Amino acid sequence: MRSICFYFQVHQPYRLKPYRFFDIGDDHYYWDDFLNRSVIRKIAQKCYLPMNSLLLDLIHQYPGQFKVTFSFSGTFMDQLEAYAPDVLESFQRLVKTGQVELLSETYGHALAALKSKDEFSSMVDQHREKIQALFDGYTPKVFRNTELIYSDQIGAMVADMGYKGILTEGAKHVLGWKSPNYVYQNSINPNLKVLLKNFRLSDDIAFRFSNKTWEDYPLTTDKFINWINAIPKSEQVLNLFMDYETFGEHQWAETGIFEFMKALPGAVFNQTDFGFATPSEIIDQVSPISAIHVPTPISWADEERDLTAWLGNDLQDEAFDRLYDLENMVKKTNDPDLLRDWNYLQTSDHFYYMCTKFFSDGDIHSYFSPYDTPYDAFINYMNVLSDFVLRVKEKLKEPAIA
Structure with missing residues (x-):
């Protein structure tokens, strides 16, 4: 069967x-x-x-x-x-x-x-x-x-x-x-x-x-x-x-x-x-x-079935790179609250909301987004990420507990 x-x-x-x-x-x-x-x-x-x-x-x-x-x-x-x-x-x-x-x-x-x-x-x-x-x-x-x-x-x-x-x-x-x-x-x-x-x-x-x-x-x-x-x-x-x-x-x-x-x-x-x-x-x-054989990543999103739903423009690439630049620092903190936020900030939806595609794919992105525009999504995310960086750096300054 x-x-x-x-x-x-x-x-x-x-x-x-x-x-x-x-x-x-x-x-x-x-x-x-x-x-x-x-x-x-x-x-x-x-x-x-x-x-x-x-x-x-x-x-x-x-x-x-x-x-x-x-x-x-x-x-x-x-x-x-x-x-x-x-x-x-x-x-x-x-x-x-x-x-x-x-x-x-x-x-x-x-x-x-x-x-x-x-x-x-x-x-x-x-x-x-x-x-x-x-x-x-x-x-x-x-x-x-x-x-x-x-x-x-x-x-x-x-x-x-x-x-x-x-x-x-x-x-x-x-x-x-x-x-x-x-x-x-x-x-x-x-x-x-x-x-x-x-x-x-x-x-x-x-x-x-x-x-x-x-x-x-x-x-x-x-x-x-x-x-x-x-x-x-x-x-x-x-x-x-x-x-x-x-x-x-x-x-x-x-x-x-x-x-x-x-x-x-x-x-x-x-x-x-x-x-x-x-x-x-x-x-x-x-x-x-x-x-x-799939040498270049594929996905089930959008007409192209590639990564451009999340990493297809300068806004998405900047936010993505800035986020993962923090990986080693975040893990060194070993702080439960920071690790939770780090986890949630990696969710692909944040980058999906920054997509600037038009036509039918753009309509689908807009349907799922809580923001008015992709630029609003980027600005909001980067503001959050800026505060997150401050918290990580502040935690790393704390003296180790004996």
């Missing part, structure tokens, strides 16, 4: 509060607690709670057959503990069924893999420990880097950490004529298996589902099943990767997205030769067809 892998990214950043130049050196708390709580409680009601309930019902309806996969950022898990313990409990119930796989990632949903191997490794360790603490000792075996960012070198680092697989985008400029519907392997360390997102079928659900100008609107279960059945028989896996907030937040309940998801598993079982599997199961059961 061929396999469908449903993977959901679940992430919320710690958003910065408005932070003026005159706050530098005076106000050392950077986070907009009211906004962060408001956002997660809103999405909890629209997405997390109803979708978790739906998935639990499907798992009980198809015991041992229907399976899904999640990755939770550390910043998301921290906010669940602070603002939405009911949502955390609902995720814990899902994991206890044994039909849900959890993936590793960077704690701060960071871009550290692009800049610092040490920080990348440290964040992955922190994330694994958090998963173990919240989910009864669960230890992930497969990795998902921030926003599916992947390259040959990043894959090799992940393999060295002991992971057996990684998820990334089935980018056209990498695959060429090849299909994403196979298992591949890292070109440096073939022990690491690579699962690629089928971006067309994934994005039909995640982005186009409610688009009335789309030529295939409306997307019905029967239509989607027909597309699945059109996949050549030699292709063994269909990786449907998307933001969990697709359900109820990006695609509102009124669009019929929940009804679509509720009906899909039964239609798959009854009308196709596919079943559902987790990444670990696919990696264990399906042999890789070849190595995939």
Whole structure:
């Protein structure tokens, strides 16, 4: 039987509060607690709670057959503990069924893999420990880097950490004529298996589902099943990767997205030769067809599927470089508050808000940003970073405790 892998990214950043130049050196708390709580409680009601309930019902309806996969950022898990313990409990119930796989990632949903191997490794360790603490000792075996960012070198680092697989985008400029519907392997360390997102079928659900100008609107279960059945028989896996907030937040309940998801598993079982599997199961059961060569990092963001959503202009590059110039100093402080802020300041969303792209990609960036313009995002972030530098330097001046 061929396999469908449903993977959901679940992430919320710690958003910065408005932070003026005159706050530098005076106000050392950077986070907009009211906004962060408001956002997660809103999405909890629209997405997390109803979708978790739906998935639990499907798992009980198809015991041992229907399976899904999640990755939770550390910043998301921290906010669940602070603002939405009911949502955390609902995720814990899902994991206890044994039909849900959890993936590793960077704690701060960071871009550290692009800049610092040490920080990348440290964040992955922190994330694994958090998963173990919240989910009864669960230890992930497969990795998902921030926003599916992947390259040959990043894959090799992940393999060295002991992971057996990684998820990334089935980018056209990498695959060429090849299909994403196979298992591949890292070109440096073939022990690491690579699962690629089928971006067309994934994005039909995640982005186009409610688009009335789309030529295939409306997307019905029967239509989607027909597309699945059109996949050549030699292709063994269909990786449907998307933001969990697709359900109820990006695609509102009124669009019929929940009804679509509720009906899909039964239609798959009854009308196709596919079943559902987790990444670990696919990696264990399906042999890789070849190595995939990705010398330059890819991601699942924007039309280019590269890094330009976060590192595509001078604002982003300056903020990113200034931040990581502090790494050694921050770690020398060994201060819990500074290390927490350091972690949260690395979250990729801060750089995403500084993106200056236009047209459809620019609209998507604006949708997610709490700022009026990318320049406001840059100024606010750099003001915060200036205060953070002062705190780090002040801490390093303190005499060591005997």
